[in-house]
Amino acid sequence: MNIIISETVPEMGRRAAADAAARLRAAIRDRGEANLIVATGASQFEVLAALVAPPPPDRSPATNLSSPSPLAGEGRGEGVDWSLVTGFHLDEYLGLPISHPASFRRYLKERLVDRAPFRAFHYIDGEADPAAECRRVGDLLRAHPIDVALVGIGENAHLAFNDPPADFATEEPYIVVALDDACRRQQFGEGWFPTFEAVPTRAISMSIRQIMQSRAIICSVPDRRKAAAVHAALEGPVTPEVPASILQTHPDATIYLDRAAAELMTNVK
Numbered sequence: 001m002n003i004i005i006s007e008t009v010p011e012m013g014r015r016a017a018a019d020a021a022a023r024l025r026a027a028i029r030d031r032g033e034a035n036l037i038v039a040t041g042a043s044q045f046e047v048l049a050a051l052v053a054p055p056p057p058d059r060s061p062a063t064n065l066s067s068p069s070p071l072a073g074e075g076r077g078e079g080v081d082w083s084l085v086t087g088f089h090l091d092e093y094l095g096l097p098i099s100h101p102a103s104f105r106r107y108l109k110e111r112l113v114d115r116a117p118f119r120a121f122h123y124i125d126g127e128a129d130p131a132a133e134c135r136r137v138g139d140l141l142r143a144h145p146i147d148v149a150l151v152g153i154g155e156n157a158h159l160a161f162n163d164p165p166a167d168f169a170t171e172e173p174y175i176v177v178a179l180d181d182a183c184r185r186q187q188f189g190e191g192w193f194p195t196f197e198a199v200p201t202r203a204i205s206m207s208i209r210q211i212m213q214s215r216a217i218i219c220s221v222p223d224r225r226k227a228a229a230v231h232a233a234l235e236g237p238v239t240p241e242v243p244a245s246i247l248q249t250h251p252d253a254t255i256y257l258d259r260a261a262a263e264l265m266t267n268v269k
Contacts, residue, residue: 013046016256027147035144043152052115082116091161091205092124102192138173149214156182157229161205166243217253224260231264
């Protein structure tokens with residue numbers, strides 16, 4: 001596990017996006033295609049913005065195609081042929097229409113999919129039958145081994161919508177989960193819902209084991225309110241009570257933090 005601390009949230013987002021772009025380019029170079037998992041929420045604002053930003057006016061998009069440095073390109077996604085990338089949605093509330101301001105389908109469509117011409121992007125339909133939808137997107141995911149997973153860590157240390165205690169055992173790609181009060185308070189606190197009671201209590205989430213099957217995991221975590229969860233997840237024991245702690249066991253996980261999110265860390269500078 002590699003931990004990279006940035007002084008500001010925009011810098012964190014640019015670095016994470018540059019890393020993701022470099023890995024997508026490498027997968028396309030090696031296999032002719034790439035597969036990507038995308039998270040949502042406040043932690044991904046700067047990452048996705050940088051990933052789809054146009055290249056600087058003084059550089060051609062092709063300039064950075066074979067750069068060995070994941071930070072080359074200042075976090076811009078130049079050189080990624082999105083027509084060769086298949087994307088997958090990490091999690092979605094049950095029962096929420098795409099027209100709702102908190103819909104993760106809406107979030108991804110507006111911030112990413114409408115700006116990058118993916119070969120295909122597989123949304124989770126939170127209004128469909130939950131069991132059938134888990135099977136549908138799970139079957140699609142099984143056919144597309146993931147090159148890069150963009151994820152975050154919740155205030156309760158959740159990974160995707162896997163709240164504590166998370167299921168570390170299931171091999172199902174997508175599962176229906178109950179959202180605990182801490183998770184729901186975070187969603188309300190970030191302004192996605194008008195009241196705490198309006199936050200859904202269930203969601204479809206990619207499972208822990210499925211996330212961990214990704215070749216590379218890029219985890220972006222800004223803000224002081226996440227500092228306790230970051231410390232527990234990255235410096236504490238690996239346990240279902242701290243779902244994101246499982247990232248410690250992944251062979252290629254990079255954690256991007258801003259200085260505020262890292263303030264309780266003891267083993268990094």
